[in-house]
Amino acid sequence: MANPHILRVMAGDVWAVGSVYEAYVGRWSRPVATEFVRWLAVPPATRWLDAGCGTGALTDAITANAAPALVVGADMSLGFLKGPTVVNADAAALPLATGEFGAVVSGLALNFVPRPGDAIAEFARVAKPGATVAAYVWDYTDGMQMMRWFWDAAREVDPAAPDEGPRFPICHPPALEAAWTAAGLGEVSVRPIEIPTVFTDFDDYWQPFLGGQGAAPAYLARLDPDRQRAIRDRLENQLPRQADGTIALTAVAWAVRGLRVESGTNRADVRMA
Template sequence: MAGDVWAVGAAYEAYVGRWSRPVAAEFVRWLAVPPGARWLDAGCGTGALTGAIFAAAAPALVVGADMSLGFLREPRAGTVLNADAAALPLAADAFGAVVSGLALNFVPHPEQAVTEFARVAAPGATVASYVWDYADGMQLMRWFWDAARAVDPAAAAEDEAVRFPICNPAGLAAAWTAAGLDDVETRPITVPTVFTDFDDYWQPFLGGQGAAPAYLSRLVPNRRWEIRDLLDARLPRRPDGSIALTATAWAIRGRTPG
């Protein structure tokens, strides 16, 4: 059974946080929210998206909300709030931009979270999110799950591509439309993920943070080594031993009526 773990910022940073930062920067540029807006970063995690907002959007205020107390202890700018994205303890019509980065699919009922985003957004505000393209585009995870499923057929039930049907343009657009948002638009954001060698790729999977590392931590050692060896044999290498992959996220934006 899946049991994702989100608590240790340094381990998350090594696994996927370092790749999320360039995605966050491009996402904020794409939104083009006017300076001086009040932002809510729902599911703010270790603060990658919050940092991109401060770096490029000249906000008046950024509030970050997350369920993980461990992640909220990571140093960052802005105000933080320990809260569920699907039940925000915030007033209606309070923010000019409500965003969520790489978190929406981990909410048990993501459509309910999008409805909450729309509730706390002011009339005419931007409501936007991005999630990894687990099925094809997030290559570091795709290589892992394909190897895990070859070694352990039970891994299929834990593969994020199976677990998170909202992580594609159609699923996202349906949630935004159901929440009553207008001018809905989706796009991919792709960034390079280059690992210096196999250890640079593999070691973050041993940190326990996220779906794949949490799955790996529950396996007996011999099964973990089988997956490791299969990945070592399969992953493409450059002549210098580095592993050049890419990571694609699906982004979506819409506006509240008015």
Template sequence: MGEPDGPRSDVWATGAAYERYMGRWSRLVAEQFAQRSADVADGLRWLDVGCGTGALSAAVAARRHPRLVVGADRSAGFVATARAAAPPSGPEHFVVADATCLPTRDAVFDAAVSGLALNFFPDPSAAVAEMARVVRPGGLVAAYVWDYAEGMSFLRRFWDAARRADPSAAALDEGRRFPLCRPEPLRAAWAGAGLADVSVAAIEVPTVFTGFADLWEPFLAGQGPAPAYTAALAPAARARLRDELRAAVPRNADGTVALTARAWTVSGRRPGRTQG
């Protein structure tokens, strides 16, 4: 994902920084999400909205054997990273585009999907309406977002530690800032776009860090809400946060930190003729 609107702390633009912080886990979720789309036939046309570095587009290409996958993102840096990673002969194509004003005609895709991006769009409802617009009748509209409030363990522990070190950090907590990332608000967003057969489910993946440094250092890169908060702290305050987080995360005998990350998926169909 990668939408540069909203607070500067929400900017996602550099593929390398995103990869170590979140990309390695987002790929695991993308694989499960694509695998669960088993009711979608092969050889179809997919649109990946807020495609970021292309993790979901790659998973769709590998698992669903599509005729075409178009990834769209407002970050030119992410689009460049996605293009560089895609095989030259593959079905993926990437464009710089706004999720709320997609540069395509109505009903030209069989599926429109979005991975870990919906809550960063300036107008999520408009983005879902656009996704519904560009799929054919009976087409799939689906997305997934992190469960920031409870199930995204390393971020939940980060923000809990941040609040202990600095009570004002509560206002920046993604669990508080993104109420959309819960089952009922997601269901309501899909129903509000006129989609049918709406369902919500959970995906949980392991997030195993080689040690505390492997967990902590990505927070220093400054990209994304939690890293931006960390990078803006004075050195002494950053050290307090580091120590609070270190005390809060469980470590195995070999020093690894084994946590889990949960995402919520939501899917529906554009009313009309069902997929044959």
């Protein structure tokens, strides 16, 4: 259908302000979502669940590229959700029928779930046999360069600064493979999705870090003004610049997909693709 009904489901608050998220990383999530949906190649007229739908980048990519019959969006944050229909939910205890969807997906959200395995088990439960179950997460160790540059500069100023790389163990190919296989999903494959993240100037890079949402902005907000300024100065001096003043970086997300299989079958083949 060209204009499917979109139902967004939520409970509680994790990220509070959608516009702040959009300026920080939301704007980079749209090209990742588009490539992800194309990679899945789900047949048209399929019922989709977008778990952790956030501001709707993945939902919009599904609508634009997959001709879905229905998209149900689930998210924890009140500040992100929009649309006329809102229903309380939890990624680890979805109030949805077993075997209801032909595609269950999650974009840039799984690492924020306290127990990702519980959520993946729910994704598998609400997927019908043969359905695609898939997700993608940022590569916080090295691939998300805007954050890598920030944390490296922060640790020069404050050796005790945290680091998002070790914080999210699910954001690595072996962990994603293992989690999908443990949920009983078959034909599991993992691939990187790399996109350009080009900032028009240093302010375009720096200002989103002042929004207070996300690990890096929240850390920065806790610092005294002198340390904030020291990190800013290091970044302004160290970030690579193009001749026109733009800052051209890249961002990598790891994407994983598998198939919901009938109970009692064994199709836990794992491959990189």
